[in-house]
Amino acid sequence: MGALILPPDGSLTTTLADLLSNSLVLRQTAPYLPVSAVYALAATSKALWGIVHNSPEVFRYLDLSTVKSAVVPYEPLDSGGISWRAERMDESLTEDEFYSGPLRGIFSKLERRRLLQHVHTLVLDGLSVPADLVREIISEDRFNVRILSIREVRNLNERKLMQVLRYVVRPSRPAGTPRIKGIYFFGPRDPAPAQDEPSKKKPPPSRGITSSQGAKIGAEWNQKSSNALNAALARTDDKWYQGSGRMMAKRPSLEWAETLKACEGIIFFDAVLCRGPRHDPSKAYISDGPSTSLPNPSSFLNPAIASVALGPSGCETCHSCPEIPAIFGQSPASQFPLLSPLPLHSSSVRAAQMPRTLKGSRPPPLFVRCEECLKGRWCERCHKWWDENCYTGSAIAQRTELQQTEFTESIQTNGTTHLIPKQTIKIIGVRRDCFGCGHTCISCKELFIRRCRTCGNEYCIEDNDASSDTRCDWCNYTSRRTVEMY
Ligand SMILES: [Zn+2]
Ligand SMILES: [Zn+2]
Ligand SMILES: [Zn+2]
Ligand SMILES: [Zn+2]
Ligand SMILES: [Zn+2]
Structure with missing residues (x-):
């Protein structure tokens, strides 16, 4: 989509209202606007108020990570927090309820306005999101979230979250549940769009444009749409498909790997399990008793999350690997991580997993592994690696x-x-x-x-x-x- 041209006379709000009443235009533009801008926009005219409050499209993609009122005001509980907390302590709040207070407030407001059920993609990155709140979003009927992003959130008990996830995917779950299809949790949150690039200069100071809020929002919107266009043009391959090396700040635990295994094919994450041959009990070496010698280099490994992106060319010698590399469109969906940034115009797992390629080019094969499967086989500098068929390896890296x-x-x-x-x-x-x-x-x-x-x-x-x-x-x-x- 192109940048919006603002007319220099006062006809701005009418133009915006006309444009936004087209649901296609609205669907394409709404995700680029921060929630505050949407509300400010609604406040500028009756027509825009109507559009914002009556179009389910406006809140389909809801990013609350930049919303000030979503932040827990006093944290940790210091002297400054007493008043806010004291008010609520009478209501005997649990700690979880305290930390989820601001978000709960926003959700009930959206629910009263009948907008909550239209939210299909919900971004809560960096906010205070206790596991109980995630449980509600995933399991309560008032929510209809398909893709949830909870990267770098605070006050989240991971063990509790894993229990919630294993419960919602249990074999005896009701048909049609869970509605949640994708969760972003492991990767870093998307960086805020850069402000200092020459093509993203701030619009010139008010030349004919009034300083009214409508104009400000319009200018901001203009800015957003041109940023989005720049991002679309400069878009490179996804990190998971490049030789990016380590993709996660800390190595995910065995419990997380087992949770991903339990969710396989039901809920998808921004991480996948390693499929190296040592995780396959039919191929791995399983010792039949305690041994005194060094561990066998092909002994069985527990499930592990693939945390290293190896690039599209495979093993240095044979250009493949013993597990068949995942090819988008051919291999099972469970072999692909959800990619960042989150898709703005769709809330499907397919859209979130689809690698962005140049027009007409086929997606490259995906080679990802856990670090244990790469011990002694992977160069941390250039990300070249050798597979089990081409290099036996040893217990000591050499x-x-x-x-x-x-x-x-x-x-x-x-x-x-x-x-x-x-x-x-x-x-x-x-x-x-x-x-x-x-x-x-x-x-x-x-x-x-x-x-x-x-x-x-x-x-x-x-x-x-x-x-x-x-x-x-x-x-x-x-x-x-x-x-x-x-
Ligand atoms: Zn090889
Ligand atoms: Zn592995
Ligand atoms: Zn060095
Ligand atoms: Zn020397
Ligand atoms: Zn190297």
């Missing part, structure tokens, strides 16, 4: 020299081609040579690790700050100090 036969073509004088075998040594696997670099492949080691000309020790030119091209930080520093002293 690099291995591998003899490989490469064939070069040679064309004979009579026109026939001969293949000439040539033995080459390839070094595969990873090792930790530098704490800062993490486990790296041999090419990354050669790029960053040097041998000091003075003391002969290895050092990292990136992570050892005071080092030079030829000397480690210690020798470099010592030689400088010696020069300075004499």
Whole structure:
């Protein structure tokens, strides 16, 4: 959609009302407006008030993460919070009720206006969202939320949330439940749109445009639509489909992995389970008793969330992997994470999972794994990795020299081609040579690790700050100090 052109005379509100009364236009634009702007817009004219309060489209995508009244006012309970809290302590509030107070207030307001049931995508990122409130959103009839985003929320008891999720997906659940289809929880919340890019300059100061609220909202709206257009044009591939490495700030627990397994095919998340062969009891090595030796590198692993994005090219040697890589449109939906940012114009899991590709290009295969399945096989610097078929690996991360036969073509004088075998040594696997670099492949080691000309020790030119091209930080520093002293 293009940017909205504002007429410089006073006809702004009429134009907006005309435009917004078209449900298609409304559906396309409403998600770009913060809730405060929607209400301010409604306050500018009777026509707009009617549109906002009578169109279910306006609240289909509801982002409360930027709404001031959704924030718990005093936190933690300090002296400043006493008055707000004291008022309510008589009503014997539980701690959960206290922390969910502001959101409950908004929900009951929306319910009274019969708007709550139209909310299909609800964004509560960064807010105070106790598990009980999530339970209500998921299981109470007054809600109709399909996609819920609760990333980086506060006061959420994760264990309680997992219990809620396992309960709503229990085999004996009523038909047609749960209505919730997707939950964003594991990834970071979407960054606020950048303000400082040249194409996103603030609109010029009031030239003909009145400073009325309507005009302000209009300008803001103009801004939003042009931001959205810029984002659409500059859109790159999704992080999950690139060699992005670690996708989550902390490693998700075994309990979370088991919860995802219980929800498989019913509720989808912004994370998926690792499908590495070691999680498959029919393929993994299962020991039949306590062993004294090092753990077998192919022993069975409990379910784990795939937290590392490996990029579209697969194993460095065979360009595939033992588990069939997930291809959007072909593989089961449970193999795909919900992608960020949340879709604005649809509340379906498919829309949330669909990778954005250039027009006409097919979505790349998705290679994701848990860290345990990548131990010793994945370079944390360049994200190159080797699968179980191409590198046996060991319990200790190390690099291995591998003899490989490469064939070069040679064309004979009579026109026939001969293949000439040539033995080459390839070094595969990873090792930790530098704490800062993490486990790296041999090419990354050669790029960053040097041998000091003075003391002969290895050092990292990136992570050892005071080092030079030829000397480690210690020798470099010592030689400088010696020069300075004499
Ligand atoms: Zn391979
Ligand atoms: Zn795994
Ligand atoms: Zn590397
Ligand atoms: Zn380093
Ligand atoms: Zn040195």
